Amino acid sequence: MRHIIIGNSYAGINAVESIREIDKDGEIIMISDESYRAYARPLIAYYLSGRVTDSDMYYREPAFYKKHRVRLFMGERVGSIDMEKQNISLDNGTSFRYDRLLISTGGKPSVTKMEGFNARNVFTFTRWDDAKKIRKFAKREKRGIVLGGGLIGVKAAEGLNACGVKVMMVISSPRILSLVLDEISGEIVNNHLRRSGIKTIIGHSVKDILTNPKGDVYGVILDNNKRLECDILIVAKGVRPNIDFIKNTSICIKRGIIVDRQMRTNIKNIYAAGDVAEAWDILNNVNSVIAIAPLACEQGRVAGFNMAGVERFYSGGIGMNSIEVSGLPVMTLGISNTLNENIKTKYFHKGRLYRKLMFHENRLAGAILVGDVRYGGVLTHLIRSQADIKDIKKELIDYVLKTGEFISLGTGLGRN
Amino acid sequence: MSNKVRNITVVSDLCDSCNECVRACEKVISKVSNKVKKKIAAIKLIRNGSSYFPIICRNCEDAPCVTACISGCRKREEGGWVTTNYERCVGCWMCVMNCPFGAIEMLLDDHIAIKCDGCLDKEVAPCVAACEKGILSHTDISDYTAQTRKEAAERFLCGSAIR
Numbered sequence: 001m002r003h004i005i006i007g008n009s010y011a012g013i014n015a016v017e018s019i020r021e022i023d024k025d026g027e028i029i030m031i032s033d034e035s036y037r038a039y040a041r042p043l044i045a046y047y048l049s050g051r052v053t054d055s056d057m058y059y060r061e062p063a064f065y066k067k068h069r070v071r072l073f074m075g076e077r078v079g080s081i082d083m084e085k086q087n088i089s090l091d092n093g094t095s096f097r098y099d100r101l102l103i104s105t106g107g108k109p110s111v112t113k114m115e116g117f118n119a120r121n122v123f124t125f126t127r128w129d130d131a132k133k134i135r136k137f138a139k140r141e142k143r144g145i146v147l148g149g150g151l152i153g154v155k156a157a158e159g160l161n162a163c164g165v166k167v168m169m170v171i172s173s174p175r176i177l178s179l180v181l182d183e184i185s186g187e188i189v190n191n192h193l194r195r196s197g198i199k200t201i202i203g204h205s206v207k208d209i210l211t212n213p214k215g216d217v218y219g220v221i222l223d224n225n226k227r228l229e230c231d232i233l234i235v236a237k238g239v240r241p242n243i244d245f246i247k248n249t250s251i252c253i254k255r256g257i258i259v260d261r262q263m264r265t266n267i268k269n270i271y272a273a274g275d276v277a278e279a280w281d282i283l284n285n286v287n288s289v290i291a292i293a294p295l296a297c298e299q300g301r302v303a304g305f306n307m308a309g310v311e312r313f314y315s316g317g318i319g320m321n322s323i324e325v326s327g328l329p330v331m332t333l334g335i336s337n338t339l340n341e342n343i344k345t346k347y348f349h350k351g352r353l354y355r356k357l358m359f360h361e362n363r364l365a366g367a368i369l370v371g372d373v374r375y376g377g378v379l380t381h382l383i384r385s386q387a388d389i390k391d392i393k394k395e396l397i398d399y400v401l402k403t404g405e406f407i408s409l410g411t412g413l414g415r416n
Numbered sequence: 417m418s419n420k421v422r423n424i425t426v427v428s429d430l431c432d433s434c435n436e437c438v439r440a441c442e443k444v445i446s447k448v449s450n451k452v453k454k455k456i457a458a459i460k461l462i463r464n465g466s467s468y469f470p471i472i473c474r475n476c477e478d479a480p481c482v483t484a485c486i487s488g489c490r491k492r493e494e495g496g497w498v499t500t501n502y503e504r505c506v507g508c509w510m511c512v513m514n515c516p517f518g519a520i521e522m523l524l525d526d527h528i529a530i531k532c533d534g535c536l537d538k539e540v541a542p543c544v545a546a547c548e549k550g551i552l553s554h555t556d557i558s559d560y561t562a563q564t565r566k567e568a569a570e571r572f573l574c575g576s577a578i579r
Contacts, residue, residue: 014483042486046506052487056504059488294484294514301483322513329524331513373509374522377480381516 001026003307004088004098006078008032009041010293011104011274011300013060018304018312020068026308028070029096031088035075036128037065041106042293044131048138048159057128078245083267100269100307103246103257104300107239107275107291116209119217122233125156137232140164145220145228147206148236149176154189154325156234157198161326167198168228170220172205180321180332184347185354185368189325192352196326201228209233241276241289254278256289261313263303271307273299280316282384283335283365290317318384322373328352331373334366334383346400355400362390372404419494422534424472424541425555431468432549433461440546444535449502451526458521458532459543470552472543473498473519473532481511481520481531497534505529 003019005012008030016028038059046052065072077091081101089095109124111117123134134156138144144160146153149171157167169176175186176193190200201222208221219229241256252258252266256278263271263279273279274296281288295317305312320333335343335358343365347356354370357379364382382389389396399405441457459472479498482490489504490511507527512520521530535541544552 040487042508043506052506056487293486294480294510297483301478320513322509324507324509327524329509329522331509333513373512375518376509376513377511377515377520378518380513 001099001308002097003028003100003102004096005030005102005104006088007102007104007106007274007276008034008038008072008074009104009106009274010038010059010296011106011277011303012102013038013064014297014300015102015104015273015304015307016068016070018301019308022305022308022310026099028068029098030065030070030072031076031078031090032072032074033077034127034129037062037072037074039128041126041128042155044125044128045155045159047128048131048134048156049162051162081246081249081270083249083270086269098269100271102300102303102307103251103265103270103272103276104274104296104303105242105245105276106296108242109235110238110240111235114206114209116211116217116233117235119211119215119233121216121231122235124235125152125159126239131159134160134232134234135163138163138165142166142231143229144168144232144234145170145230146234146236147220148238149173149200149202150179150236150238151177151321151323152239153234153236154193154323156236157193158196158326160232160234161196161198165232168230169193169198169200170204170206170222170228171200171202174203176200176202177330177332178337180319180336180368181330182337182356182368184349185330185332185356185370188352188354188370189328189330192325192328198326201226239275239291241278243276254287258287259299261302261316262306262311263299263314264306271303273303279314282316282318282386290319292317292319292321294320315384318380320380322376328371329369329373331367331369331376333368333376333380334358334364336366336368338366346397348401348404353404355404357396357400359389359393362388362393364389364396418497418499418536420497420534420536421495422475422497422536422541423554424475424532424534424544425553426470426472427551427553428464428467428469429551430549431461431470431551433463433468434548435461436546436548437461437470437543437552440542441532444542445530448500448530448533449528451502451505451528452523452530453526454523456521456523456530458519458530460521471517471519472552473534474517475534476516480514480516484510484514486510493536495536497536498531499533499536500529500531502528502530 039057040059079091144165146157146169204222206220210219257272275291278287302314318334344359352371356368358366367379438457461468489501
């Protein structure tokens, strides 16, 4: 049995581990277009700000591939897949037959086409190489502009700020982290960022990028004709599934690769997992791309077991994020920002402390925690399991409005 | 890799919150990493009606704290317990966001997420040794089920006798 895994990050590594729990003898080949063994991708922001060293970037120990008997091909791209012959070809001409194939190629920046985006001092921020290149440019007293107020934008801005760069974020949405934060929490985070030295312009987009004759970007023009100057520009306008190489195949794609609960695509013996996959979304009752590391790991694990012949089912995911913005912890769980009238909310707000729960009938649909995120996992579990919370609703509301202290749910409704 | 098999079982009925387990744990936790500067324990007692309940890592199967960890600092040992390499923990709180038991403590300023690593280097875990009431014990799962079954049967028999 030969397993081929395209992609060498969370989903791929977790698939390797679960395959090896079952299939001790099969062959495993991994193909990565990067030149590193698996590293912790979200840590590139920590790396940029100097909080982790090179050796702390790696997700698994150096002996991982040897121990799991994986042949890792680094710096190689897959050019095409022949589904009839169960064969993949690399750009360098090599080809391999597979018995099971896992596509876990993650996401790539969805950069808008705009002049100047290929300049030397313009970067995206999703790979270790990006952080390394940015580090060379990010010197004290330089001016940096970050386009985009999502997670990647905030993390890039923080990283630059830590390097001593004067950072301006240009956010076209009505608030920072607009996909997950509501008005109050958005305001808290924005104020906190500004206090840490990062400036933000909210509700405006860039209509033009200014380049000098050498091709370097020296500024941007906003939609209100305001002109901002910079020495470095980071474009963080979201990511999308990395599926270009299978666009012309019969693999079923919507936004990402559609998979069932066993992470199988519509094509026999081809699986997908992680940020590239469109898998079951518990709260929205559809398949969707939820590009976060914990779900990539879970999906990778499930895919691996199924590839090795053991049936395992993905329980479905919810959107969730835990980030720290200049020392302020923020968690958003499930449906955290909605105008749906059927969802009733309760919240507590005092200074930088914010707790909000979203109820949908007798189920918990989402939560936002700012400042104090302890025990967030108990809420996550209630949301993911869509447990009936009728009997503990009062306790939950007390938690939100008064105590913020541990809810004894772990003893009752927690998994066992 | 430790292949020590560890089971910490909680039977909460009798806990009166004497806090000996917490004190025992604090001594261990202070030594897991130089990064730990505050007094903290990986076990805490919460009120549960009129009694108390110790919250401690339950060592989940397919543990969410392991799959959620972005730096890869948590792993399952050969003996089955999930442990942490605190030098690699960056304090992203992903595990806190995913632990259904609220059993992970945050050291906010030190950026480190503490959980019970089972004290695999010791024959008896200090919290278990400190618990005079026997609420924390090293009973393994199969014994535990046998024990609870026996107790339930006894209760049933007593109940029917009284009636």
